Amino acid sequence: MKKFWHLAEEYSLPLILGIVFALVWANVDYASYQHFLHYKIAGFFDVHFAVNDIFLVLFFGLISIEIVHDLAPNGAMHPLPKALANIWAAVGGILCPVIIFFILNFLIGQETYAKGWAIGTATDIAVALLFAKFVFPKKHAAFSFLLFLAIIDDFAGLGIIAVFYPNPDKAVQVEFLSLVVAAMLAAYLFKRLRVKSYLWFLIPTIISWLGMYKTGLHPALALVWIVPFMRQPQVKTAPIDALEHDLKPIVDFGLFFFGLINAGVPFSSVSLLTLIIFLSLFIGKTLGIFVFAKIAVLCGWKLPQKMGSAELLLIGMVAGVGLTVSLFVADIAYADETLKAAAKMGALLSLLSGGAAIFLARIILPKKKA
Numbered sequence: 001m002k003k004f005w006h007l008a009e010e011y012s013l014p015l016i017l018g019i020v021f022a023l024v025w026a027n028v029d030y031a032s033y034q035h036f037l038h039y040k041i042a043g044f045f046d047v048h049f050a051v052n053d054i055f056l057v058l059f060f061g062l063i064s065i066e067i068v069h070d071l072a073p074n075g076a077m078h079p080l081p082k083a084l085a086n087i088w089a090a091v092g093g094i095l096c097p098v099i100i101f102f103i104l105n106f107l108i109g110q111e112t113y114a115k116g117w118a119i120g121t122a123t124d125i126a127v128a129l130l131f132a133k134f135v136f137p138k139k140h141a142a143f144s145f146l147l148f149l150a151i152i153d154d155f156a157g158l159g160i161i162a163v164f165y166p167n168p169d170k171a172v173q174v175e176f177l178s179l180v181v182a183a184m185l186a187a188y189l190f191k192r193l194r195v196k197s198y199l200w201f202l203i204p205t206i207i208s209w210l211g212m213y214k215t216g217l218h219p220a221l222a223l224v225w226i227v228p229f230m231r232q233p234q235v236k237t238a239p240i241d242a243l244e245h246d247l248k249p250i251v252d253f254g255l256f257f258f259g260l261i262n263a264g265v266p267f268s269s270v271s272l273l274t275l276i277i278f279l280s281l282f283i284g285k286t287l288g289i290f291v292f293a294k295i296a297v298l299c300g301w302k303l304p305q306k307m308g309s310a311e312l313l314l315i316g317m318v319a320g321v322g323l324t325v326s327l328f329v330a331d332i333a334y335a336d337e338t339l340k341a342a343a344k345m346g347a348l349l350s351l352l353s354g355g356a357a358i359f360l361a362r363i364i365l366p367k368k369k370a
Contacts, residue, residue, distance in 0.1 A: 012126045014252060015324065018259025019348065026264035033264050051261045052331060053219050055254050057209065059324075061223030062251050063125070063154045065244045068231050070151060085296035085303050086145060089312075090152035092292025093319055094121045097284025104276045113273050115333045116343050118160045120280035122325035123150040126252075131318045131354030135361040136311070141304035146315050149289065157325050158224055165332045166216045179211025180225060187229035194232060198239035198246075201226055218332060255324070262327040263348060269341035277346025281326065282353045286316035310364045317360070320353030 026033045037048045069075050097120030105113050128150055129143065136142045183204035190200050209222035230240035290312050297303060303312075326347035334340040 012130055012252075012255070014254075014256035015126070015259045018256040018261075019263040020259075022260045022262070022264035023348075025260075027266055030264075030266055037261060037264075048261055051257050052328065053213075055257065056220035056328065057205070057223050058247055058254065059251050059258070060158060060220055061227055062244065062247050063151070064158070064224040064227040065240055065247075066125075066151055067155050068228055068240065070148070072231065072233075083148065085293060085301035086148045087152060088296040088299075088301065089145075089289045089293035090149045090156075092288035092290075092295075093123070093149055093285050093316070094153060094156050094288070096288025096291075097121055097280040100284040100287075101276060101280040104279060108272050109276055110272075112336070112339060113276065116273065116277060116330060116339075118157070118164060119277050119326050119329045119333065119343060119347060120284050120322060121153060121160060122157045122322045122329065123153040123285070123319045124321050124323035124325065125150040125154065126255075127323050127351070128318050128321045128354065131321060131357060132315075134358045135314050135318060135365075140311075141306055142311050142315055145304055145307060146318060149315070149319055153319070154325060157329070158221060161218055161329065161332070162221055165218060165329070167213075167218065167332075173215055176211050176214035179214065180208050181211075183208035183211060184225050184229070187226045191229040191232060194235055196235060196237070196239065198230060198243040201230055201239060201243075220328075258324065258327075262331055262344065265341040265344045265348070267345075269338065270345055271338075271342040273339060273342040274346040274349065277326075277330070277343050278349040278352075281320045281322045281346070281350040282317070282356075285320035285353070286313065289316035289319055313364070314357050314361055317353050317357035320350055322347050322350045326350065 022033070025036075038046045040046050041050055071078055098117050101117050101120055102114075105117075125147065128146060132143055132146055186204040186207065187201055190204075195201070205223050205226050208225050209219045212219040212222050227240065227243075230238065230243060232238040232240075290309075293303065293312050294309075327344055330340060330343035330347055334343060
């Protein structure tokens with residue numbers, strides 16, 4: 001049984017199953033699917049709110065833990081100068097999808113599509129690494145390079161969500177940001193007191209959530225501002241390590257519900273917006289990472305060993321799988337349900353980018369590496 005659960009986590013089976021269930025349900029009985037999404041659990045808390053505004057606090061918290069680890073001494077991003085080529089490639093993977101989106105939207109889209117510009121900036125860490133396992137041999141440098149890219153993408157994505165996607169149903173009330181500041185100060189105090197249990201940090205997390213929600217910003221980012229204070233080098237078992245250990249299985253299997261809630265789109269919802277989102281991920285990520293990595297090399301920055309043009313191209317394609325964060329951004333970018341569904345379909349189609357990488361790897365990589 002333990003082996004089964006391990007495989008389920010490793011291959012993102014809960015998320016994939018959630019997506020499959022959602023697609024089937026939405027295309028068999030869309031009315032009952034929508035009823036499920038908006039089923040009231042308590043008060044104004046419906047199923048959609050419980051997943052996207054509460055559960056995702058844990059998801060983004062786990063991402064922020066990975067970022068904190070990578071920025072710490074001995075982490076992948078410390079010191080930053082040794083990771084400049086990787087950082088520069090990640091910048092390309094963030095900027096180019098946005099550029100491709102606006103070019104395509106100008107050529108074939110419309111003004112109402114414009115709010116989805118950030119959907120293509122994301123990379124789904126878990127699913128991208130899953131595709132990479134079918135592209136590269138074990139322990140290849142591409143895995144750490146891709147993980148680093150995905151973490152930077154998601155770090156940028158957190159900032160984009162916080163700044164550019166406030167809650168459309170609530171006017172931004174900046175004064176409530178004081179609650180977020182108070183939460184960070186409380187977390188800092190716990191750090192100074194060398195609090196060992198991460199449970200204490202739930203208090204500032206709740207305060208941060210209320211502050212984000214009241215401000216009109218997305219409360220799913222509440223834990224992001226607290227996590228950095230949970231790293232305590234002077235403590236043998238830091239709260240951040242215990243939290244990561246306990247969060248990972250919850251998040252891995254909870255992503256079933258994220259997929260179920262966010263991926264239920266009718267196939268009839270495909271439109272030009274779907275094509276624009278898909279191409280901004282597929283072309284934007286591939287081109288951005290490849291070109292910017294090459295520019296980094298020309299600047300004298302080093303890539304990992306065994307990272308040639310073929311590997312960079314394949315990493316760019318695998319990074320084009322936006323899925324989880326792309327679905328989330330699509331959900332908050334558009335108020336119109338038709339546009340939201342079309343954009344989500346584009347995010348789902350980004351899985352084809354990973355499939356294309358697997359196919360191309362059989363052609364351009366040496367047989368012993370494929």
